[in-house]
Amino acid sequence: MKAIIVLLVCSLLLTGCWDLKTVQDMNIVTALGIDYKKDHYIVYVKLTDFSAVGTREGSGESKPASTWIGIGEGSTVLLAINDVYRSAQHHTLWTHVKAIVITKSALGKLEDIFDSLLRSRELRYTSWVYGTDKPITSIFTADTTLNQSPLLLEMFEPKETYKQRSAVLPIQLQQLVSSIREPATSVLLPVLSVTDRKWVANQKDKTPSMMELTGVFVINKGANEGWVAEKDMMGARLIRYSHLVRYPLNLPEPIGGNNTLNLTSPSTKISLNPDTSDSINLNINLTVNATVLETHDTKGFAATDHAMEQKAQAILKEDILKEFNDAKSKHIDLFGFEEWLYRHHYDLWKQTVSRGPVLSKIKVDDVKVKVLIKHANTYTID
Structure with missing residues (x-):
């Protein structure tokens, strides 16, 4: 009888995972884009459907993954992100951000951008960082070969292509942040672009748009000194x-x-x-x-x-x-x-x-x- 009472008491003490949420119930951000126009910031958040990724990897299906991009505007980066929340429908998770893409016009605001972003405990310093002179939406909607997992895009796994052709060395957020605060350090920020001229697929309704690194922006003392092409x-x-x-x-x-x-x-x-x-x-x-x-x-x-x-x-x-x-x-x-x-x-x-x-x-x-x-x-x- 005592054993039964002990078991009942223990069962009452077990709280369980009452607040557990599945991946379908969250907006999981894997890439963040930042633009600056007319004295305000525009942020782009790329969402990845992890449940679809898991299904495709398990079953061998090769259907294209759906791409969702959230867009927000504000006088600061955090206010622009909060603007995204207005219509997000679900809780937005930032711990899986693997890439940050910053437009050429926003590179002059690096101190302000990182001062805002790095106050969040969710964003990690290991994210890959790129500059671009292309619309961020065109980069975030780029294709993968053979409809592979959207997590296998070059901006998420740049080291794999660098091993075969060491043209532009990828850098992480921690390296860029530390360099812009140094009095004499210049860093070569990879420039991310897209091309539709180098791959052809047997899909009559669409020409694949693929990511590529075209050169570097030279960042010195937190300012963009200019662009240098890969060939130069x-x-x-x-x-x-x-x-x-x-x-x-x-x-x-x-x-x-x-x-x-x-x-x-x-x-x-x-x-x-x-x-x-x-x-x-x-x-x-x-x-x-x-x-x-x-x-x-x-x-x-x-x-x-x-x-x-x-x-x-x-x-x-x-x-x-x-x-x-x-x-x-x-x-x-x-x-x-x-x-x-x-x-x-x-x-x-x-x-x-x-x-x-x-x-x-x-x-x-x-x-x-x-x-x-x-x-x-x-x-x-x-």
Whole structure:
């Protein structure tokens, strides 16, 4: 009898999950977009139907996932988000935000944006962050190949494509927030766009619109210095991206033929060249490993490794000098040289910054590039 009484008392003490909500009863935000127009913010929230994702993964179905985008406006980011709540119908959950996309016009408001967003305990610092000059709705409605899970979009999983083609290094919110509060740090913010020219599907009523990274916005001291296209940052990529996995370098022959190397694992040493002039003269020593992707010459014979190394070194040296001078003329610290000066020669940086912009005083005196071909990706018989 005592045992029965104890069981009854224990059952009364069990509260259970009385406030549990299923995924169907919540708006789960996976991407946040922020725009700034006419002195007010416009926010875009991309909702993902997790119940549909689970059903599709379990059954193997390949029906396109429905896309819902909430839009709110306000004089601040939080007021714009609260405007979304007015018609949200359900509780909105922010703990699954995996990407934040900021338009070019809103990049000048980064301090205000993050001051508002990061007061919320729900938003995580590990979200991927992008800039864009395209309408955010076009990015949030982009397609996936083979109607795969909407969580497999490039903006949610950028490292997977970076492993195969290390063009633009993705960055997380924590990195961007810490950099904009530094006095000399520039960060390369990936620029997200969409294209409908590179994929074709057997759907007559629609051409697939796919995401792609087209370059970077250079953010310095919380301000956008400008945009640099992917094709114009080969030298900067090797100097700024120490974790470069693989990126192709084309070595065109004077009369037909093509040689292509796969660049990987760059290492850079920068030194200050003592000078009595007003300029700050730098020397760059770059070493990069490579493998051979393809090799042909005009006569059908493969080029030697030494010849390809020499040509690659000349091309990369020219790229570094040209990219630096082009970016400097636009007041863009593409290579992050001011931060290097700040970290390694603080007294000189402090003295220089007191007289005006540091970048205008920086010059590149000498560039040495060493390309080391590790293997040719071919099988040979001795």
